[in-house]
Amino acid sequence: MTRRAANWSLLLALILAAFYLFPLYWMYVTSLKSNSEIYANPPTFWPLHPDFTIYPDVWIRKSMPVFMKNSLIIASGVTAVTVLLGTGCAYVLARYRSVWIDIGLFFVLMLQVLPASVMITPLFVGFNQIGLLNFPRLAVVLATAAKSMPFFVVLVRATFMSVPRELEESALVDGNSRVGAFFFIVLPLARNGILVCAILTFMQAFGEYIYSKSIIQDPLFQPASVGLSAFLGPNSSDWSSIMAYSAIYVTPILAIFVILQRRIVSGLTSGALK
Amino acid sequence: MKPLSSLRDGIGFDLALVGAALLFLLALAGLPLVYNVLMSFQKVDMFTLNALIRPFAGFQNYIDVYRQPEFWMVARNTLIFVFFSILGQFTIGFALAVFFGQDFPGAKVIRGLFLVSWVMPGLVVGAIWSWILAGDFGVLNSILRGIGLIDAPLFWKSDPSLSIWAVVIANIWLGVAFNMLLLSVGLAAIPRDLYEAAELDGANAWQRFCTITLPMMRSTVGAVLALGMIATLQQFDLFPALTEGGPANSSNVAQYWSWQMSFKLYDFAKGATISVMLFVLVLIASIVYVRSTRHEVRG
Numbered sequence: 385m386t387r388r389a390a391n392w393s394l395l396l397a398l399i400l401a402a403f404y405l406f407p408l409y410w411m412y413v414t415s416l417k418s419n420s421e422i423y424a425n426p427p428t429f430w431p432l433h434p435d436f437t438i439y440p441d442v443w444i445r446k447s448m449p450v451f452m453k454n455s456l457i458i459a460s461g462v463t464a465v466t467v468l469l470g471t472g473c474a475y476v477l478a479r480y481r482s483v484w485i486d487i488g489l490f491f492v493l494m495l496q497v498l499p500a501s502v503m504i505t506p507l508f509v510g511f512n513q514i515g516l517l518n519f520p521r522l523a524v525v526l527a528t529a530a531k532s533m534p535f536f537v538v539l540v541r542a543t544f545m546s547v548p549r550e551l552e553e554s555a556l557v558d559g560n561s562r563v564g565a566f567f568f569i570v571l572p573l574a575r576n577g578i579l580v581c582a583i584l585t586f587m588q589a590f591g592e593y594i595y596s597k598s599i600i601q602d603p604l605f606q607p608a609s610v611g612l613s614a615f616l617g618p619n620s621s622d623w624s625s626i627m628a629y630s631a632i633y634v635t636p637i638l639a640i641f642v643i644l645q646r647r648i649v650s651g652l653t654s655g656a657l658k
Numbered sequence: 659m660k661p662l663s664s665l666r667d668g669i670g671f672d673l674a675l676v677g678a679a680l681l682f683l684l685a686l687a688g689l690p691l692v693y694n695v696l697m698s699f700q701k702v703d704m705f706t707l708n709a710l711i712r713p714f715a716g717f718q719n720y721i722d723v724y725r726q727p728e729f730w731m732v733a734r735n736t737l738i739f740v741f742f743s744i745l746g747q748f749t750i751g752f753a754l755a756v757f758f759g760q761d762f763p764g765a766k767v768i769r770g771l772f773l774v775s776w777v778m779p780g781l782v783v784g785a786i787w788s789w790i791l792a793g794d795f796g797v798l799n800s801i802l803r804g805i806g807l808i809d810a811p812l813f814w815k816s817d818p819s820l821s822i823w824a825v826v827i828a829n830i831w832l833g834v835a836f837n838m839l840l841l842s843v844g845l846a847a848i849p850r851d852l853y854e855a856a857e858l859d860g861a862n863a864w865q866r867f868c869t870i871t872l873p874m875m876r877s878t879v880g881a882v883l884a885l886g887m888i889a890t891l892q893q894f895d896l897f898p899a900l901t902e903g904g905p906a907n908s909s910n911v912a913q914y915w916s917w918q919m920s921f922k923l924y925d926f927a928k929g930a931t932i933s934v935m936l937f938v939l940v941l942i943a944s945i946v947y948v949r950s951t952r953h954e955v956r957g
């Protein structure tokens with residue numbers, strides 16, 4: 385590609401990205417507008433009198449500290465369960481080739497496709513029967529971890545496949561046990577890939593909605609997604625608050641994503657289709 | 659001591675690692691799935707909700723669901739939602755993947771930025787689009803009027819003939835990036851010299867696309883379409899954020915309907931029955947998906 389063509393392509397790419405990311409821009413702009421400006425016709429594409437006090441106001445008024453704390457607890461729990469159980473599973477599925485491994489992998493792939501809306505009714509009734517609904521956040525963590533683990537396993541398996549087998553074998557020859565070789569040779573080499581997938585799992589769990597909405601009744605235990613849904617709906621009107629709430633909610637996720645963008649994309653491209 | 663040393667040094671180690679995860683998944687995904695099918699053949703109400711053994715209902719739940727006045731509307735909406743979401747996500751995603759497949763500085767970084775739509779909480783995406791699509795003060799209507807496409811504002815969320823399209827538009831935005839990313843992987847795997855040879859033979863860009871890109875991408879395209887269908891059938895968060903399935907079920911789809919049955923009307927048997935029907939759809943998509951990735955699964 386010539387330099388001129390490359391420059392034009394870059395320009396076009398920037399325009400496409402700006403066009404695509406407009407909804408995000410619109411969220412931030414709307415959150416800063418005054419109530420009269422929000423309903424201006426035609427709308428202003430730049431806030432005339434940006435008002436940043438909406439953020440602390442919404443933070444307090446919509447009791448966001450409680451919601452955000454619960455989101456953090458739930459997402460951390462989901463990530464912990466997923467990483468602890470999923471990593472070993474991905475490792476074994478990456479190391480061998482046999483009919484049993486194929487069956488295991490098929491099982492994992494099939495679980496990846498189950499919609500949450502199919503699972504929520506039996507999970508709710510089942511949890512109710514064994515009394516797990518009395519620990520609503522734990523119940524949500526378990527349900528969401530089961531949902532996120534298959535994807536995690538598929539992605540981390542690709543990471544393990546790129547760790548050279550010879551390194552592990554020579555560690556075994558040197559007298560390491562399997563446990564030793566796994567923890568001191570293989571895991572450190574796959575660390576970055578696992579970390580990226582763990583962060584992805586965290587980000588997904590941070591936005592989880594349907595399980596929390598259905599299982600957690602007490603507002604004290606609800607995550608930010610359920611808190612947002614409380615003042616959302618076909619007849620919602622307090623748009624600057626809704627957008628400010630959304631902005632506070634997603635900005636941490638967006639920040640993590642932008643910082644780790646290259647790693648996340650390469651982790652996805654190496655694993656997502658395999 | 660044999661089991662212990664096997665656990666540390668032999669097959670027991672592998673079995674423990676894989677077994678823990680599979681047992682967890684079996685308990686929290688496999689069992690509920692079976693339980694769901696079971697429930698769809700039982701009478702479940704508030705009185706038998708906690709009972710382990712419930713009266714058998716045969717196919718009564720299925721007949722009841724089928725007889726619901728909104729059944730055909732929901733079925734139609736589900737098909738529209740799946741078909742047009744995939745159509746939009748795939749064509750836009752493919753076009754972007756081809757464009758970003760060219761080697762220009764910054765291509766990879768800018769392409770990566772598109773993925774923010776995918777990492778954002780679905781409910782927030784729904785909230786933002788709900789505001790963009792608002793009838794009176796939504797920015798989309800202003801833009802459409804500004805460029806002269808419409809005269810009067812369109813009430814995307816409250817007009818029964820448009821409401822399903824409001825969710826489709828938001829879902830396309832949500833899914834374009836992931837489609838593009840997966841298709842980019844497929845594009846990158848096509849050897850460059852094929853294109854060079856074709857160019858020497860005088861094939862133009864369109865011919866190169868039809869004779870090289872499309873055939874070489876066959877398995878990727880199959881996987882992406884199947885994954886798109888699965889993801890679209892999994893999409894839930896946009897519905898409560900945008901239309902709540904309304905007005906009058908004009909934007910309701912199977913996955914939201916099933917949830918409404920269970921958690922709004924407390925009719926868990928119908929909720930389970932609808933989700934079994936939905937699962938059959940997902941199963942068809944996953945067979946396509948597994949078939950198109952089968953050779954890769956063996957790695």
